[in-house]
Amino acid sequence: MPPFTLPFEKPVVELEEKLRELRKFSEGHDIDVSAEIHKIEEKIRATRRKIYEDLTPWQQVQIARHPQRPYTRDYIATVMRDFVELHGDRVHADDQAVVGGFATIGAHRVMVIGTQKGRDTKSNLQCNFGCAYPEGYRKALRLMKLAAKFNVPVVTLIDTPGAYPGIQSEERHIAEAIAVNLREMFTFPVPMVVCVIGEGGSGGALGIGVGDRVLILQHSYYSVISPEGCAAILWKDRAYADRAAAALKLTAKDLLKLGLVDEIIPEPDGGAHADPAAAAAALAGAIGRTLDTLGKIPKAELLDARYAKFRAMGVFTEGA
Amino acid sequence: MALFGKKTNYATVKVRKRDIPDGLWVKCPSCGEMIYKNALAEALGVCPKCDHHFPLGREERIALLTEPGSFEEWDADLRSADALDFVGEASYAEKLEQNMRKTGQKDAVTCGGARIGPHAISLAVMDFSFLGASMGSVVGEKITRAIERGTARKLPVVVVCTSGGARMYEGMLSLMQMAKTSAAVARHAAAKLPYITVLTNPTTAGVMASYATLGDVILAEPNALIGFAGPRVIRETTQQELPPGFQKSEFLLQHGLLDMVLHRRDLKATLVGILSYMTGAPAATPASA
Numbered sequence A: 001m002p003p004f005t006l007p008f009e010k011p012v013v014e015l016e017e018k019l020r021e022l023r024k025f026s027e028g029h030d031i032d033v034s035a036e037i038h039k040i041e042e043k044i045r046a047t048r049r050k051i052y053e054d055l056t057p058w059q060q061v062q063i064a065r066h067p068q069r070p071y072t073r074d075y076i077a078t079v080m081r082d083f084v085e086l087h088g089d090r091v092h093a094d095d096q097a098v099v100g101g102f103a104t105i106g107a108h109r110v111m112v113i114g115t116q117k118g119r120d121t122k123s124n125l126q127c128n129f130g131c132a133y134p135e136g137y138r139k140a141l142r143l144m145k146l147a148a149k150f151n152v153p154v155v156t157l158i159d160t161p162g163a164y165p166g167i168q169s170e171e172r173h174i175a176e177a178i179a180v181n182l183r184e185m186f187t188f189p190v191p192m193v194v195c196v197i198g199e200g201g202s203g204g205a206l207g208i209g210v211g212d213r214v215l216i217l218q219h220s221y222y223s224v225i226s227p228e229g230c231a232a233i234l235w236k237d238r239a240y241a242d243r244a245a246a247a248l249k250l251t252a253k254d255l256l257k258l259g260l261v262d263e264i265i266p267e268p269d270g271g272a273h274a275d276p277a278a279a280a281a282a283l284a285g286a287i288g289r290t291l292d293t294l295g296k297i298p299k300a301e302l303l304d305a306r307y308a309k310f311r312a313m314g315v316f317t318e319g320a
Numbered sequence B: 001m002a003l004f005g006k007k008t009n010y011a012t013v014k015v016r017k018r019d020i021p022d023g024l025w026v027k028c029p030s031c032g033e034m035i036y037k038n039a040l041a042e043a044l045g046v047c048p049k050c051d052h053h054f055p056l057g058r059e060e061r062i063a064l065l066t067e068p069g070s071f072e073e074w075d076a077d078l079r080s081a082d083a084l085d086f087v088g089e090a091s092y093a094e095k096l097e098q099n100m101r102k103t104g105q106k107d108a109v110t111c112g113g114a115r116i117g118p119h120a121i122s123l124a125v126m127d128f129s130f131l132g133a134s135m136g137s138v139v140g141e142k143i144t145r146a147i148e149r150g151t152a153r154k155l156p157v158v159v160v161c162t163s164g165g166a167r168m169y170e171g172m173l174s175l176m177q178m179a180k181t182s183a184a185v186a187r188h189a190a191a192k193l194p195y196i197t198v199l200t201n202p203t204t205a206g207v208m209a210s211y212a213t214l215g216d217v218i219l220a221e222p223n224a225l226i227g228f229a230g231p232r233v234i235r236e237t238t239q240q241e242l243p244p245g246f247q248k249s250e251f252l253l254q255h256g257l258l259d260m261v262l263h264r265r266d267l268k269a270t271l272v273g274i275l276s277y278m279t280g281a282p283a284a285t286p287a288s289a
Helices: A007-028 A034-053 A057-064 A072-079 A121-126 A134-149 A167-171 A174-184 A202-206 A227-234 A238-248 A252-257 A276-295 A299-311 B037-042 B058-065 B092-103 B137-152 B168-190 B231-238 B249-254 B264-279
Strands: A081-085 A098-105 A108-115 A154-160 A192-201 A213-217 A221-223 A263-265 A316-318 B025-027 B034-036 B072-074 B078-080 B109-116 B119-126 B157-163 B195-204 B217-220
Touching: A007 A034, A057 A192, A057 A221, A057 A227, A057 A238, A072 A098, A072 A108, A072 A154, A072 A276, A098 A134, A098 A276, A108 A134, A108 A276, A134 A154, A134 A174, A154 A202, A167 B231, A174 A202, A174 B168, A192 A202, A192 A276, A202 B168, A213 A252, A213 A276, A221 A252, A221 B168, A227 A238, A227 B168, A238 B168, A252 A263, A263 A276, A299 B168, A316 B137, B025 B037, B034 B037, B058 B109, B058 B119, B058 B157, B058 B264, B072 B137, B078 B092, B078 B137, B092 B168, B109 B137, B109 B264, B119 B137, B119 B264, B137 B157, B137 B168, B168 B195, B195 B264, B217 B249, B217 B264
Parallel strands: A108 A154, A154 A192, A192 A213, A192 A221, A213 A263, B119 B157, B157 B195, B195 B217
Antiparallel strands: A081 A098, A098 A108, A316 B078, B025 B034, B072 B109, B109 B119
């Protein structure tokens, strides 16, 4: 896949291009340009840091959707061992938009379940651009039940624009598939760790999003509605997505402030797509630490705490 | 054509007969029938000609379902807060103010204890006229409390649903109400208590993908729009023609997604009957409806 550059990443790409030219030049000539090369490298780092420090919410959304951002299967392949993929909802189909199975992360054996996007037309058709059908959510539920039966912790990885809005989706009752997952995820007496690794698209994300801890990779977003959808409703024009993204408070930082996520996992400079291995190591580290902590909590307390955690969400006033 | 082209000495004023503006009459959006407002109220908000079910306000719904004087409201003074400082074309604070003025209510759901036939229940009634009965923190909290009270007091819970979905102005706080309410349903279910939902026009999106769909028994009013994604979104995403009757109550019944589609006049008696089976209470006499 050719490199993909977001508009605001251009200054970095231009510097990188300059660096490449300089290196090529130094190879063909007998001139020492190492001082220049060092200066440009320094400038690339500084520029990248500057851009990524001042990202607008809309730019965050674009990074979360970056086509080179690591997806669920990339994380499973890089930082999880002995993955045993399991298939199907036992009723209708094996939805490729939801991947799951036994895996080992560090010292922990887990059931990993994640929504999966494609990288090209073929894989995107297979996994429906990361938008799960009801059978995807039912497959996830089946695997969670399996995990609970054998006392295996559950780790979910969320990266979806949303549940698939289609005729068959409605006919097979997507609303029920999500609702049942929401209810059942409060009943499994095993540690459950939720990680938003890219796009957290509304109910389709929440459908595998209930757990004891909710972690979020720094440049992910999690929102009740897509910025474009919100803009279409409020400004009657999807072009106002940047304003909608700001209004919705959908960035990792905002969500931490609102108490809706527990921890932000820092990404390498330039985002997870700039250094997928470093991003994967950070994710695995955070999951491992979280599972260590949760493993020490007695089972009965785990479920009460999970209930209390979501019970406390909401802001309102009470009194005449 | 001289007959029609003839000049007249007077001006003609076109009156469209069916636009009578004095507010005493309502036009049925389904069959066009003009219905006298009092007659519509007497008919429980159902068109006498074509059985179109008009939206029912919360007071009328409570009166329809519960024994006179038995309803005792809970949590009436919960108000939404503008936690995100949401500013779109209009601010959320302004929207809330407008809707409170328009409806005389503080948010989109009314909850309380009540009696239906011989059964003491916890009842929640949603009202589309308040911001499309969208679910924000207040709706989520009141529904959750109504279910939790049901669990604590060993009461069946009945929720009359209508909603356009999550309340965008509260961002992720609104999405999380789906999890919160479903958690409360899980505990109520674990206590083996009856939970019945009634889906009315329209019930969609976030509410549909949480407590509305989790009923032990799910009833629906006729021809109500019920679904997860809106029909327009589905059409735009899939570029497909939607089948006739798609996402209407009868379509869901055919696909096995709900238990029955009921005329409003039969709702109370049916609820009483089902609750009697679930609670083991003596069967109600049919006349009590």
